[in-house]
Amino acid sequence: MDSLSNTIIEALTLLFNGNAELWTIIGISFQISSTAILIASVPAVLIGFTLAYSNFFGRRLLISVFNTLLAVPAVVVGLTLYILLSRQGPLGEWHLLFTQTAMVLGQITLSFPILVAMSHSAFQSAEMRAWDTARTLSNNSISAFVIMLREVRFGLLGALLAGYGRIIAEVGASMMLGGNILHYTRNIPTAIALETSKGEFAQGIALGIILVLMAFLLTMILHYIQGRGMLAHGR
Amino acid sequence: MVDKPFNSLEFSHIKKSFGRGRQNKRILKDTHIHLKQGECTLLSGKNGSGKSTLMRTLAGLIKADSIAISFNEQLLDNKKAYSFIRQHVMYLYQEPYMFDGSVRRNLGYALVRKNTDKIKQALKWADLEHREDTEAKCLSGGEKQRLALAQAWLKQPSVLLLDEPTANMDKHAKIRTGKLFAEFKQRGTTLLIASHDLDHLLQVMDRRLILENGKLLEVEKE
Numbered sequence A: 001m002d003s004l005s006n007t008i009i010e011a012l013t014l015l016f017n018g019n020a021e022l023w024t025i026i027g028i029s030f031q032i033s034s035t036a037i038l039i040a041s042v043p044a045v046l047i048g049f050t051l052a053y054s055n056f057f058g059r060r061l062l063i064s065v066f067n068t069l070l071a072v073p074a075v076v077v078g079l080t081l082y083i084l085l086s087r088q089g090p091l092g093e094w095h096l097l098f099t100q101t102a103m104v105l106g107q108i109t110l111s112f113p114i115l116v117a118m119s120h121s122a123f124q125s126a127e128m129r130a131w132d133t134a135r136t137l138s139n140n141s142i143s144a145f146v147i148m149l150r151e152v153r154f155g156l157l158g159a160l161l162a163g164y165g166r167i168i169a170e171v172g173a174s175m176m177l178g179g180n181i182l183h184y185t186r187n188i189p190t191a192i193a194l195e196t197s198k199g200e201f202a203q204g205i206a207l208g209i210i211l212v213l214m215a216f217l218l219t220m221i222l223h224y225i226q227g228r229g230m231l232a233h234g235r
Numbered sequence B: 001m002v003d004k005p006f007n008s009l010e011f012s013h014i015k016k017s018f019g020r021g022r023q024n025k026r027i028l029k030d031t032h033i034h035l036k037q038g039e040c041t042l043l044s045g046k047n048g049s050g051k052s053t054l055m056r057t058l059a060g061l062i063k064a065d066s067i068a069i070s071f072n073e074q075l076l077d078n079k080k081a082y083s084f085i086r087q088h089v090m091y092l093y094q095e096p097y098m099f100d101g102s103v104r105r106n107l108g109y110a111l112v113r114k115n116t117d118k119i120k121q122a123l124k125w126a127d128l129e130h131r132e133d134t135e136a137k138c139l140s141g142g143e144k145q146r147l148a149l150a151q152a153w154l155k156q157p158s159v160l161l162l163d164e165p166t167a168n169m170d171k172h173a174k175i176r177t178g179k180l181f182a183e184f185k186q187r188g189t190t191l192l193i194a195s196h197d198l199d200h201l202l203q204v205m206d207r208r209l210i211l212e213n214g215k216l217l218e219v220e221k222e
């Protein structure tokens, strides 16, 4: 009991005294996940939009493919990219394995299906009449698209947050693709896994606190946004 | 050719069906319509006869199974026709969709460049000045229809297709809206109005078409 409370005090000390190693790890985590979300969101939102408002051959199939991809475990994504990027793999010449770029690629792959599925349902919630009206009012499809982006902004923001939630705490793919190198590819989840396996709990607990706070914050924002969305639609 | 002043727009061989196989329902069966500049046409027909389908096809919002479009007596290339229609023809829903935001913001969407004076004029024109800051989604059905008309007034299309524009209105509002139609006509806008309210439209109406069994028929004036 005594050692547990000591460990927790040690964890809080690490956090509040600005332990450099700890904050580097936190910084790497947020930097990699934010980059991944930024890159993934643009094509994902465009695909979600196309799935909602245009009727082409294979549309339904594509929707079920993205819904299936939602359920693919992170380690499988990690394994697949590992094989592609490893020295003997088809993309081995790029020398990307165990770099931040590899981690970003992994997180893009992981967040993409969620971003597509959720932006698809965001656009769909606005019904076809909205898109037709936007097209009738605007002179070109781009300004019509901008009107639609604003109309479903709460749903899209929800998609971004959900995508972020999926990758910020994910350990499997980050470990395999990044290699857990200190000051470079060690992020919050891989650091927790490592420290715990060494029996050093203080840093793990400190990082765990950050993740829990983060999850709490994301959920709060999501609730707030969904509340705003409902108000905006007069419900 | 496309930038020339608008004289007439002719749609021919319009075919449209919904559903596949056994559920296939032919709504428009090789019909045609000729719209002349400044003319007001009333479109009638039973519920489900395809009036809305016809208008949305003319506006390029749904794809016809076949259609040929001539502008000022010249046949348009199929690829050009679509963007041409989008520029010149505007369709207003029976229940207009309003976007999240104020009445003012929704009016602004009809303008390429923001112009506060024009928006004020449009508000006055549609008698919505007292509603400027209201959430557009919270307007009544009749007010939404007036707001949609004000958007059309700002956008200034050559052809305006109105789908039961007075359906949600009381008698007073119907008379007022009839006057707004007359103002569109004075401006030279071509109107096609689907409506069951003959009485309020007699003054602006030039001719009347009936959609029956997938074909448009001209009604002789009595």
Ligand SMILES: Nc1ncnc2c1ncn2[C@@H]1O[C@H](COP(=O)(O)OP(=O)(O)OP(=O)(O)O)[C@@H](O)[C@H]1O
Binding pocket: B018, B019, B027, B045, B046, B047, B048, B049, B050, B051, B052, B053, B054
């Ligand atoms: N997207 C669609 N898919 C399948 N059928 C449709 C679709 N849109 C319309 N229809 C069918 O086409 C027919 C014509 O519909 P439409 O809305 O054009 O009629 P309408 O003349 O405007 O009727 P109303 O007077 O009630 O407005 C109806 O039987 C309708 O069920």
Ligand SMILES: [Mg+2]
Binding pocket: B051, B052, B053, B163
């Ligand atoms: Mg109709």
